[in-house]
Every structure is written in structure tokens, then in C-alpha cells.
Amino acid sequence: MDSRTSHRMAITLIAVLLPVVIAGFIVQASVDLPPPESVTATLSQVADGHLVEIRDSRGAVVLSGEFRSRVDSLGNTEKDAELTDMQGRTVIGEVELEIPATARDHRRPELEVDVIHLQPRQSYTVVIDDRTVGRFTTDDRGSADLELQEGEVLTDASGQL
Numbered sequence: 001m002d003s004r005t006s007h008r009m010a011i012t013l014i015a016v017l018l019p020v021v022i023a024g025f026i027v028q029a030s031v032d033l034p035p036p037e038s039v040t041a042t043l044s045q046v047a048d049g050h051l052v053e054i055r056d057s058r059g060a061v062v063l064s065g066e067f068r069s070r071v072d073s074l075g076n077t078e079k080d081a082e083l084t085d086m087q088g089r090t091v092i093g094e095v096e097l098e099i100p101a102t103a104r105d106h107r108r109p110e111l112e113v114d115v116i117h118l119q120p121r122q123s124y125t126v127v128i129d130d131r132t133v134g135r136f137t138t139d140d141r142g143s144a145d146l147e148l149q150e151g152e153v154l155t156d157a158s159g160q161l
């Protein structure tokens with residue numbers, strides 16, 4: 001093959017492939033990805049929950065605990081769980097869930113999560129009995145403090161779902 005033929009073949013190949021590549025980029029850019037599912041805190045649905053998990057952005061459990069439950073003098077159910085890592089070591093962290101007594105209809109269920117020593121600036125999900133009930137992003141030290149009431153839309157610290 002002489003250089004003129006090679007040059008023509010290269011130009012023809014580019015002329016054929018370039019529109020295909022451009023079309024691929026256009027199709028990919030025009031595909032509407034569904035927005036992230038809007039999740040609302042449904043704490044009353046986990047009032048009888050037993051197991052709480054903190055899951056990383058891949059869905060892997062990094063911390064877990066079992067709720068202890070008590071009823072206070074007003075009839076509110078207070079649950080708390082001490083968290084352990086996957087090696088069974090207790091970490092500095094706790095999840096609290098307060099479910100108001102049925103007669104206290106002016107109060108909403110509340111969730112509090114306090115943890116330290118997770119990966120810094122990472123997103124995590126709070127799951128009770130396989131139901132997502134909260135999301136948070138750790139600070140630059142790997143700590144987080146989440147307070148959430150029934151009905152709030154679940155977002156992390158950056159405001160993202």
C-alpha cells in the first residue's frame with residue numbers, strides 16, 4: 001500500500017467512526033436519568049424495630065446495634081442502641097429513637113444518631129430493620145450528629161438525597 005492509499009483509508013475510517021462516536025455522546029447526554037428517590041423519614045413504621053445499621057454508600061454495613069427499649073413516665077417509648085463495628089468492637093456512637101405515646105399527637109417520632117471515627121466526608125445511611133430512616137455525611141474528622149423527625153425528607157449534610 002502506498003502512503004496515499006493509507007492516508008485515504010485513515011480519513012475514511014475517521015469519517016465513518018466520528019459521527020458514530022458523536023452520536024453516542026449525544027444519546028448518552030440526552031438520556032434522562034431518574035432523579036434519586038425522594039425518601040421521607042418514616043420513623044413510626046419502625047417503632048417496633050430491633051436492629052439498627054449504619055451503611056456506607058455501597059450499602060455495606062459498617063456499624064450495627066440492637067435497640068434497648070423503655071417506656072418513660074409520659075408513655076413515650078425510648079429506644080437506644082450502642083453501635084459496634086463489624087469486628088464486634090464497641091465504637092463511640094449511639095442511635096436513639098423516641099416514639100411519642102399515642103395520646104401525645106402534637107409530638108412526632110424523632111431519631112438521633114451520634115457517631116465518630118467513621119471515614120471523613122463520606123455519606124452513610126441509617127437503616128432500622130431493613131428500612132432506610134436517615135442519611136448523613138461525616139465531617140472532616142469522620143463524625144456526625146443527625147437529628148431527624150418523622151416526615152422530614154432525608155438528605156445528607158450537603159443537601160443531597
